[in-house]
Amino acid sequence: MSLSIAIVGIGNVGSHLAKKLNDSDDVSIRYIVSRDLNKAQQLIESLSIANCEPVEVSNIHDLSCDLIILSVPDRNIADVIKGLAFPEHVVIVHTSGSQPIDLLSNLESYGVLYPFQTFTKAQEVDFESVPVFVEGNTEKVTEIIETAAKAISPKVKRVSSEDRKKVHLAAVFACNFTNHLYAIAENILSDAKLDLSDIEHLMQETVTKAVNISAKNAQTGPAIRGDQNILDQHLSILKDDEDKYQVYKLLSKQIASLNKK
Amino acid sequence: MSLSIAIVGIGNVGSHLAKKLNDSDDVSIRYIVSRDLNKAQQLIESLSIANCEPVEVSNIHDLSCDLIILSVPDRNIADVIKGLAFPEHVVIVHTSGSQPIDLLSNLESYGVLYPFQTFTKAQEVDFESVPVFVEGNTEKVTEIIETAAKAISPKVKRVSSEDRKKVHLAAVFACNFTNHLYAIAENILSDAKLDLSDIEHLMQETVTKAVNISAKNAQTGPAIRGDQNILDQHLSILKDDEDKYQVYKLLSKQIASLNKK
Known part of the structure; x- marks a missing residue:
């Protein structure tokens, strides 16, 4: 059974991740979440993501999936966490290199999925050469995040916030x-x-x-x-x-x- | 009419240069000069250089060509210049990056042809990406050296010893x-x-x-x-x-x- 995923945020990181994850058989993107339903719908169509719903950010508590990837700007992560009710028993990760895992520590299952990419904007990302650093609050959570990370790049490493x-x-x-x-x-x-x-x-x-x-x-x-x-x-x-x-x-x-x- | 060339020294630089120059129609290698006639002959045969003679170093004054390339170790250049009688009216260049043009200043026509290559030993050199820096004691001499340099790489630049x-x-x-x-x-x-x-x-x-x-x-x-x-x-x-x-x-x-x- 493949890992079902929701992607929150369809900026640079979110849309690159959606594209890459959609190519994998090991994960399925169930939801694209955005403040702008139309843009979410457009991304789903442009990438031809099968069986995927566009969802308004405020409806995030209704999602039924294994993993929610918060690909929102670093400075907005704390607000998103505070402002939204997340569904229970779902792993929530942020994708920031600079933010510690503890930012999410009031959740039940949480972690980091950080594609260590170059800082060049708006160009095709060759994820094959990009290491993905993962961290989870429990071993089981880390394994779930690793499954998603392996669908992005062969170079997956467990790296603590300190490291x-x-x-x-x-x-x-x-x-x-x-x-x-x-x-x-x-x-x-x-x-x-x-x-x-x-x-x-x-x-x-x-x-x-x-x-x-x-x-x-x-x-x-x-x-x-x-x-x-x-x-x-x-x-x-x-x-x-x-x-x-x-x-x-x-x-x-x-x-x-x-x-x- | 193509530029006729003698290459003195068949170490790393000399044999790479011979290989590259032999591929060009604008120059012809007339002599491979070495202390070891057999090795010179071997190089000529292994590269299939047409109309090229192996010559013993001590017979260098008999050469009839336009340009003599001294591809000998930096520390030996001064000795080679002092120890040998060169033919008249031939341009003599060394291939060292670290040595000034003045090292050859007791000759009539002289200069530098320096392929600015990487320092990795004994592997195929992709001369296309390697700039060749040239310097001559007169404009006419510089032009002759440039002709040879262009047969090595498209990136030929006039660079003074100071530069x-x-x-x-x-x-x-x-x-x-x-x-x-x-x-x-x-x-x-x-x-x-x-x-x-x-x-x-x-x-x-x-x-x-x-x-x-x-x-x-x-x-x-x-x-x-x-x-x-x-x-x-x-x-x-x-x-x-x-x-x-x-x-x-x-x-x-x-x-x-x-x-x-």
Whole structure:
């Protein structure tokens, strides 16, 4: 018997999830819930979801299904929970990466189903490469959420709210901060009338190597080699740019100290 | 009439270049020069290079061609130049990214042909995505080198020795330093029993976005948003790890200051 699901909210996340879940035999979407019945109906028709009803948000307590997925904006989750009466014995999950599971703790069965997707808006999501992080308030609840998650992506992981914070922190280092380094590189390259596309193959290779052989083992460059001659040359090129100079010095020092360990 | 070329040295770079140049109608490889005649002969046969002679290094002064490509290790270039008599009126180039053009300045016509390739050893090189940086001691010489470079890759750029240093410096930021950030992320993720492959899609997306819309415009995350709540949360997670704490603080400060500009 397949897992019956209601999706609440038909924004970016909700409609992508509906599309993906509708392709699976292991789950069936029974309800699309929205403030706007017409839009819910439109989504059902455009995705050709069989045996699925459009439902007004205020009628959510009448739903009969196994799992309700709240794909509403992070800031609205608390209000939705407070403002609505949910049916009993149904698992309720939110889909936010930044919100803890406890946000739902006044419910009976609850959890998180977080597709860890890129932040690019409004384009087709390739869920196959997107890990889905799940968390439930009991083992049985977690298993139900896992069933839905496996219909979205093969990469399903149990991740606690505490660990989701660490994933976010890791992404700040590996994405936001690397982007800042790309911006510095971009600036240096423009001095030489070049741009990032001239070193894109190296940037891609760096990602691939780090994933394949571990970033710790993949480190190259003058700092790890202890090539003081090149380090001094580079610092002298940067001597009039305080920001770049500081980044160069700090990161080179840390990389060099790895060499000595 | 196609450009006639001699390749000196049949290591990693030399044999990859021979293979690629042999596919082009605009150049013809006339000589493969090596200390080991048998190996030169083997390369000619394995690549089926037509009308090409194997030549012993010491006979290099007898060559009759337009361009001699020295694909010897960086540290050996100076010795090769000092130790050998080159034929007159032939353009001599080295293929090193780190060495200046002046290394060859006691010759008549000289320059640099530097395929800016990844540092991964011994695997097939996709030259189509690899920029080739060229430099010559005169305009005419530069044009000859460009002809050979265009037979290697569509991405040919004139880059001075001074600017090649900047490219190297930019690659340190965009590859060596980003790898250090990946190592930090890897370490944080392992705390949550996850690894870099769980955020690989975000890392790849970060590269692609930076190249496509410029890293300066692509910056995201709590620092550029000025989200002090998240910044404080992250710093508190990192408070017992001095290295990560320092990197977080420095890079966030610089990114935040961009926001204010």
